């Protein structure tokens with residue numbers, strides 16, 4: 073009732089008060105719980121950042137060890153879930169599989185359906201969500217190869233365990249290169265939260281109807297899939313490959329991106345909030361150079377990406393609209409160097425974003441926020457009389 077403010081795309085609407093992530097789009101600042109992203113990316117681990125986001129404080133050594141141990145007790149997924157994996161066509165997109173598999177966890181852990189879960193029960197659902205996600209993501213990859221699933225080895229930390237399930241083999245123990253573990257930690261930390269973005273708002277709004285954690289996260293995964301959001305990391309590499317095949321003429325593609333009659337957009341460029349630079353992109357660009365050098369990889373698309381950035385940043389179209397490389401511009405080049413296929417990139421984004429979604433879902437519940445329900449301004453026809461089908 074009453075006055076409705078129209079804000080399509082919620083460009084200026086604050087949907088909640090949150091104490092999780094601070095973002096200053098003009099200055100290019102990003103902080104989790106007050107800690108600058110630059111410090112967390114260089115000093116912390118993904119699991120420590122997950123703890124920070126979810127519980128609000130950096131853990132003590134004991135808290136971190138307990139957290140890791142607790143998660144490691146819930147890394148197995150129900151054996152019946154394998155039937156779901158069997159049911160998907162082997163070439164189906166990993167994001168569709170992930171969203172469905174995560175939602176199906178609610179069928180295996182029905183205690184999560186209780187809307188008045190105690191604090192301990194809620195915490196257990198959170199731990200299960202974290203533990204099972206890494207297993208599901210790596211099994212999706214194994215399925216795409218037609219390889220046997222690798223069960224979690226809980227002697228490893230979260231990220232090493234994930235990499236082991238992804239790249240390991242049943243027949244022999246493999247060594248995971250510490251360069252890869254460190255790169256993966258950095259990428260996951262950089263993706264771990266980003267305040268009220270499309271997928272996080274989705275998780276909060278779905279959770280606001282007291283839907284369970286798995287259904288809420290699954291909805292977030294679906295929102296993340298789109299190429300304007302997390303799906304951009306896959307779209308960037310596909311774009312760079314196309315430019316490479318086309319002879320590497322970056323000027324031509326920049327021209328296409330500026331042409332209002334052409335639907336092509338420079339993927340990995342622009343951001344709803346960052347209007348100066350995306351601090352995550354700065355860190356990722358440097359990490360990209362370091363990791364490729366350490367792994368001895370020479371990737372031609374990295375050169376194309378750098379050239380595109382250079383040309384775009386000097387171009388008035390991009391300057392006037394404050395369009396800069398975002399987190400997705402260089403991340404795919406690293407994922408590729410680590411050995412992931414292109415269609416897994418957005419799934420890796422989801423693995424990284426999971427602690428953020430959980431923290432935001434938990435905060436929404438703690439704040440006892442009302443059901444999310446935007447209004448509208450009706451512009452359709454009014455006062456029509458039903459016409460019988462024969463008379464239409």
Ligand code: CMC
Pocket residue numbers: 081269299300301302303304329330336337338339340341342343344345393395398399400
């Ligand atoms: N290439 C060319 N033009 C662009 C681009 C781009 N990548 N991004 C924005 N513009 C133009 C847009 O056409 C518009 O021009 P005009 O004012 O002449 O109509 C102006 O810049 C403002 O763009 P907008 O679409 O109104 O801005 P938005 O805040 O609604 O959209 C965005 C933000 C990220 C969806 C958009 O910049 C975009 O589509 N970027 C490419 C996809 C991408 O990289 N997405 C990842 C975002 S960061 C990580 C994440 O969220 O997952």
